[in-house]
Amino acid sequence: MAAAVPLLHTRSYSLNLFGLISRIQELDRGLMNNDYHKATARRLEHEAPSPFSPTEDAILSAALAHVPTHGFTTTALTHGARDAGYLDISTNLFPTGAFSIVNFHLVTQRLALAKHASSLQPHADIATNIRSLALHRLHANKPIAHRWQEALALLSTARHIPTSLRELALLSDELLFLAGSTTVTSAWYTDRAALAAIYAGAELFMTQDRSKGFAETEEFLTRRLEEGEKVRGGLDMVGKWVGMQAGGLVDGLRSKGVWI
Amino acid sequence: MNVAITSRSFFGQALHRPTPFLDFLLPSFTIPSSRTRYAPITSSSASPNTEPSPSSLKSFSSNKRRKPLSKTQREFLDRGLRVNQAGELAATLIYTHQTPPITRAHPHLRSLMHRMYFQEAGHFSTFNEMLAKHRIRPTAMYPVWSAAASVLGWGTGLMGREAAMACTEAVETEIGGHYNGQVRVLLGWVKEMEDKGEEVGEEVRELVSTLKRIRDEELEHLDEAVGEGAREAKPYELLNRVIRSGCKGAIWISERV
Numbered sequence: 001m002a003a004a005v006p007l008l009h010t011r012s013y014s015l016n017l018f019g020l021i022s023r024i025q026e027l028d029r030g031l032m033n034n035d036y037h038k039a040t041a042r043r044l045e046h047e048a049p050s051p052f053s054p055t056e057d058a059i060l061s062a063a064l065a066h067v068p069t070h071g072f073t074t075t076a077l078t079h080g081a082r083d084a085g086y087l088d089i090s091t092n093l094f095p096t097g098a099f100s101i102v103n104f105h106l107v108t109q110r111l112a113l114a115k116h117a118s119s120l121q122p123h124a125d126i127a128t129n130i131r132s133l134a135l136h137r138l139h140a141n142k143p144i145a146h147r148w149q150e151a152l153a154l155l156s157t158a159r160h161i162p163t164s165l166r167e168l169a170l171l172s173d174e175l176l177f178l179a180g181s182t183t184v185t186s187a188w189y190t191d192r193a194a195l196a197a198i199y200a201g202a203e204l205f206m207t208q209d210r211s212k213g214f215a216e217t218e219e220f221l222t223r224r225l226e227e228g229e230k231v232r233g234g235l236d237m238v239g240k241w242v243g244m245q246a247g248g249l250v251d252g253l254r255s256k257g258v259w260i
Numbered sequence: 261m262n263v264a265i266t267s268r269s270f271f272g273q274a275l276h277r278p279t280p281f282l283d284f285l286l287p288s289f290t291i292p293s294s295r296t297r298y299a300p301i302t303s304s305s306a307s308p309n310t311e312p313s314p315s316s317l318k319s320f321s322s323n324k325r326r327k328p329l330s331k332t333q334r335e336f337l338d339r340g341l342r343v344n345q346a347g348e349l350a351a352t353l354i355y356t357h358q359t360p361p362i363t364r365a366h367p368h369l370r371s372l373m374h375r376m377y378f379q380e381a382g383h384f385s386t387f388n389e390m391l392a393k394h395r396i397r398p399t400a401m402y403p404v405w406s407a408a409a410s411v412l413g414w415g416t417g418l419m420g421r422e423a424a425m426a427c428t429e430a431v432e433t434e435i436g437g438h439y440n441g442q443v444r445v446l447l448g449w450v451k452e453m454e455d456k457g458e459e460v461g462e463e464v465r466e467l468v469s470t471l472k473r474i475r476d477e478e479l480e481h482l483d484e485a486v487g488e489g490a491r492e493a494k495p496y497e498l499l500n501r502v503i504r505s506g507c508k509g510a511i512w513i514s515e516r517v
Contacts, residue, residue, distance in 0.1 A: 163406065173395070177395055181394075182388075182389075182392035184388050184391040184392055184398045185398060185402055186400075186402040186403050188397055188398050189397075189400065216291070254360065259361075259418070260360075260418070
């Protein structure tokens, strides 16, 4: 830490806000190593409990197995209840009906990402990790990809939109956290928004993808992520340039004796 | 003649070292000190003696806490640590922009400004780490606070040494009070855990001691600023009021967004 701090201070005698912020980002990137972000690190002394009760879990996972044949419908839910050894009436546990299968799939697959994260390369950069994790998450949709349009339809109905957006935000946050991102500036928000948009785009593309092993979806995702990096890099450069110019101007005026 | 000498030496003494009871002979241009209202927290850089320091804070068992923190406790920490990070960001920027004009006019303040800056930068990176580790989002007002803090630092820096120190005093008073509140709540949790016979987790213990250390350093800055003449700033009352209400507002907003 002591070695990193002077970095922040080298040219602090100016008003270069953008430069300072990007230097702060460099600083906290440098400070944090990957060990810090083992998948085990959760919120402060708190292990997330499973969001589903054992009964719900049994019925919904059995229902998910019927989705490839029956789609995201109440029929699949009823079949699931029967398979799990419950009466047909027990589908009343799920007031949102077929949507509860979609939600179950999203939540369980999001939580399952943590397991995959431990198999990531230990010193890979964040962009590689994000790509690997996002691909892993997309591959989890493989068995039900031909039915996923139904799920998207359910997700975009007015009463479910808050849940879907929240779930997308949580997924984006999970991907970035597991990939080892430690940004805690305003880029925290832009990173998450950009990744959510890219992931949602790739998921939509996947529903139309007829290539073998969804190779085209993979390419699509890679291209979008690269573009995102380019845009971010470009904006960073512009910010740095503006910061340098402003700092230079202020320093120049000071050297001429202007009292600023 | 004898009388003349005595009277001259008497007046000489009276003029050079005015004794309190002769004060009324001199015209007073300054506001009597009793009428100036100072900030309510006059601190000492040491932790107050009355602060409880439970024995479990000193035990070094590295046991993990078994029972998770409750939802309200986690929400409190989310909000608290977010505000702390925003506060340290602002402090770093204030000192960054105050330093050039201040050190040019008063080179003897260079070491003080640099020491305060480095301490704030250390606090800032501590809270950055905490936020990343515990997955707490930073405040959405980040760019706004950055701009506001830069303008505040630069502005008070240009107004001169006293104004800059008054700014430090006002900011550190608010932030010191804020940290004090957090430490108080955390110590309350520790006491509750002890009463129930639960293990106080490593992380809570560490958090309390970090917050105490940072709080003490902030209050040191407050003392130093007062020592450097913060209260001689010209519109002292105005500066103090405006900056402190600004801080309060920023804390209130950062807790929420």
